[in-house]
Amino acid sequence: MESFQEKSEIIKVEQLTDDVIRLTLHSQAIAKATLPGQFVMIKVSGGHDPLLRRPFSLHRTDGKETVQILYKVLGRGTKILSEFCAGQKLDIVGPLGHGFTIKKDKPTCLVGGGMGIAPLLFLADTMLNSLEPQNIIVLLGAQTKAELEPLAGGFEKLGLVVETATDDGSLGHHGFVIDLMDKFETDPSREMYACGPYPMMRAVARKSEILGWNCQVSLETMMACGLAACLGCAYPRKYGSGYVHVCKDGPVFDSEEVLWL
Amino acid sequence: MALVKPDLQVDIGNLHLQNPVMTASGTFGYGEEFASIVDLSRLGAIVVKGISVVPRVGNSPPRVAETACGMLNAIGLENVGVERFVSEKLPYLRNVNVPVVVNILGDTTEEYQDLASQLNDIPEVAAIEVNISCPNVKKGGVAFGTDPEMAQTVTRTVRENCSKPIIVKLSPNVTDITVIAKAVEDAGADAVSLINTILGMAINTGRRRPVLANVVGGLSGPAIKPIALRMVWQAANAVNIPIVGIGGICSAQDAVEFLLAGASAIQVGTANFINPRVTEEVIDGIREYLIGQKMESVQECIGALKV
Numbered sequence: 001m002e003s004f005q006e007k008s009e010i011i012k013v014e015q016l017t018d019d020v021i022r023l024t025l026h027s028q029a030i031a032k033a034t035l036p037g038q039f040v041m042i043k044v045s046g047g048h049d050p051l052l053r054r055p056f057s058l059h060r061t062d063g064k065e066t067v068q069i070l071y072k073v074l075g076r077g078t079k080i081l082s083e084f085c086a087g088q089k090l091d092i093v094g095p096l097g098h099g100f101t102i103k104k105d106k107p108t109c110l111v112g113g114g115m116g117i118a119p120l121l122f123l124a125d126t127m128l129n130s131l132e133p134q135n136i137i138v139l140l141g142a143q144t145k146a147e148l149e150p151l152a153g154g155f156e157k158l159g160l161v162v163e164t165a166t167d168d169g170s171l172g173h174h175g176f177v178i179d180l181m182d183k184f185e186t187d188p189s190r191e192m193y194a195c196g197p198y199p200m201m202r203a204v205a206r207k208s209e210i211l212g213w214n215c216q217v218s219l220e221t222m223m224a225c226g227l228a229a230c231l232g233c234a235y236p237r238k239y240g241s242g243y244v245h246v247c248k249d250g251p252v253f254d255s256e257e258v259l260w261l
Numbered sequence: 262m263a264l265v266k267p268d269l270q271v272d273i274g275n276l277h278l279q280n281p282v283m284t285a286s287g288t289f290g291y292g293e294e295f296a297s298i299v300d301l302s303r304l305g306a307i308v309v310k311g312i313s314v315v316p317r318v319g320n321s322p323p324r325v326a327e328t329a330c331g332m333l334n335a336i337g338l339e340n341v342g343v344e345r346f347v348s349e350k351l352p353y354l355r356n357v358n359v360p361v362v363v364n365i366l367g368d369t370t371e372e373y374q375d376l377a378s379q380l381n382d383i384p385e386v387a388a389i390e391v392n393i394s395c396p397n398v399k400k401g402g403v404a405f406g407t408d409p410e411m412a413q414t415v416t417r418t419v420r421e422n423c424s425k426p427i428i429v430k431l432s433p434n435v436t437d438i439t440v441i442a443k444a445v446e447d448a449g450a451d452a453v454s455l456i457n458t459i460l461g462m463a464i465n466t467g468r469r470r471p472v473l474a475n476v477v478g479g480l481s482g483p484a485i486k487p488i489a490l491r492m493v494w495q496a497a498n499a500v501n502i503p504i505v506g507i508g509g510i511c512s513a514q515d516a517v518e519f520l521l522a523g524a525s526a527i528q529v530g531t532a533n534f535i536n537p538r539v540t541e542e543v544i545d546g547i548r549e550y551l552i553g554q555k556m557e558s559v560q561e562c563i564g565a566l567k568v
């Protein structure tokens with residue numbers, strides 16, 4: 001797989017909520033090469049502190065010139081990133097990792113939580129090349145309506161029906177996004193594509209196992225390089241001893257491949 | 262006749278390098294990982310991830326943590342083992358046309374011996390770098406590199422089983438680096454490389470737990486550069502064999518500091534994670550520095566520190 005290191009110009013900064021930002025970056029090389037589920041490593045500091053790049057999923061691409069990332073301001077790195085304006089340049093490396101495998105013609109269910117929704121929009125957009133919209137179910141969850149609404153909007157614009165859940169009940173189902181799977185239980189087998197916080201990924205993996213559905217999950221670990229060089233992003237395998245490496249073997253895995261802790 | 266370009270070539274014992282910039286073990290995979298970003302053929306040498314006799318799965322995660330201007334790692338020497346290294350990783354490197362330095366590690370002197378003799382027969386291996394920062398399981402887990410006698414024994418064993426250039430990679434976790442440097446020089450090392458990571462630790466206060474599953478880990482990156490530079494300077498004044506400087510090098514400026522302190526070559530480690538193209542930038546920057554200083558060869562710069 002080919003990756004690039006580029007100084008990408010920021011074309012647009014959109015503040016979706018108090019702490020959720022969507023960045024549009026100019027990057028021909030990455031836009032042309034990337035597949036859904038892959039990520040980029042962004043250098044946020046011009047100096048040595050914070051030292052490491054930060055990983056972000058590709059949220060969207062026009063396939064030609066631009067890519068988007070969607071992120072939440074959490075700690076120092078993302079705080080610094082949030083201070084960048086349109087016109088400035090960011091040092092980015094990508095596309096990296098192994099993304100989702102689209103199963104053509106197979107009914108599908110996308111499950112996303114919080115910032116895990118970011119790569120699912122790119123996935124949904126790509127899927128529509130080979131799947132009818134009515135075969136795609138989209139289940140999204142977040143803490144509040146304020147956070148979820150702008151994210152769900154992207155899927156609706158693609159003509160997809162979105163079911164929502166929020167922690168505080170301000171939009172859709174009051175509770176876990178996983179609860180939304182219940183009413184599809186009697187459906188014929190669907191391919192699951194999931195990205196979100198770890199407990200949610202584990203719950204989706206368990207549910208899929210019970211239903212006998214195949215499930216692809218995107219995992220996060222601490223990453224120093226994103227390039228398969230440091231071996232820092234280890235996550236235990238289900239079978240045999242040893243670890244998978246999230247930046248190279250993943251971030252997307254078959255839920256049967258990894259050990260759920 | 263004035264040279265158009267300053268001459269960057271250096272020799273580390275019998276190992277000839279087109280320039281003094283190598284990659285540090287464990288930070289550049291097996292080379293291939295960087296091939297789409299770095300022109301590998303420009304490098305002085307590629308030092309691969311440490312190899313053991315049998316494959317190792319490594320430590321439980323979390324294995325890495327960010328610290329001020331640095332990072333901690335406790336990878337646990339995960340590697341594919343010498344057999345798979347030779348059959349799966351080396352063939353790619355054969356075509357790169359840059360010297361391949363194989364970093365080796367073991368739990369016992371016998372394992373180092375085994376690795377040295379196996380690699381001695383492989384033409385694509387240009388040199389061996391001996392990581393002596395590993396615990397000696399027969400001596401209660403004390404690192405080979407922290408005891409002059411153990412360091413000497415390992416070096417002698419590798420020397421007796423291998424005719425290729427041998428670089429012994431020193432651990433900084435010692436009171437006096439010159440004692441160890443002299444010990445391995447006496448045992449037949451062609452060169453020493455230093456420093457490996459400095460033992461460190463980080464704590465998550467909210468969880469009241471260590472950040473790394475292994476509790477402690479090796480500190481690397483710009484944070485350790487002053488310590489590394491000091492140790493290279495001390496070692497350079499203590500031994501007559503060439504020195505390879507390592508520790509926090511992120512720019513040509515950093516690299517030149519090590520050359521001035523007495524290193525004949527340098528390795529770039531953690532900086533590869535932050536700026537994958539850094540090695541090429543360091544090579545170009547050293548050349549510019551030499552031009553600026555009106556030096557015709559990098560040799561003029563090595564150990565040229567005025568004190």
Ligand SMILES: Cc1cc2nc3c(=O)[nH]c(=O)nc-3n(C[C@H](O)[C@H](O)[C@H](O)COP(=O)(O)OP(=O)(O)OC[C@H]3O[C@@H](n4cnc5c(N)ncnc54)[C@H](O)[C@@H]3O)c2cc1C
Pocket residue numbers: 039050052053054055056057058069070071072073074075076077078079115118119219220221222223224251
């Ligand atoms: C493959 C992958 C894709 C991701 N995609 C997105 C995305 O699309 N949108 C989004 O908002 N977030 C995403 N993340 C998470 C994002 O990388 C972290 O939120 C970000 O690194 C936090 O940086 P910080 O300096 O602000 O926080 P810090 O103060 O450093 O830490 C806050 C939290 O982020 C985690 N973190 C910090 N650095 C890293 C790192 N280098 N790798 C992994 N985790 C880290 C820490 O463990 C901690 O829990 C992704 C992570 C991975 C591994």
Ligand SMILES: Cc1cc2nc3c(=O)[nH]c(=O)nc-3n(C[C@H](O)[C@H](O)[C@H](O)COP(=O)(O)O)c2cc1C
Pocket residue numbers: 230231232285286287288310311334336338364392430456457458480481482483485507508509510528529530531532
């Ligand atoms: C993730 C990681 C893995 C490493 N693995 C090895 C290894 O296998 N063998 C070894 O001799 N040194 C290893 N090192 C040490 C580096 O080669 C180097 O000596 C050290 O990181 C200091 O240089 P730096 O500050 O430029 O990174 C590793 C360092 C890091 C950060």
Ligand code: FES
Pocket residue numbers: 222223224225226227228229230231232233245246247248
């Ligand atoms: S993050 Fe370095 S190997 Fe995966």
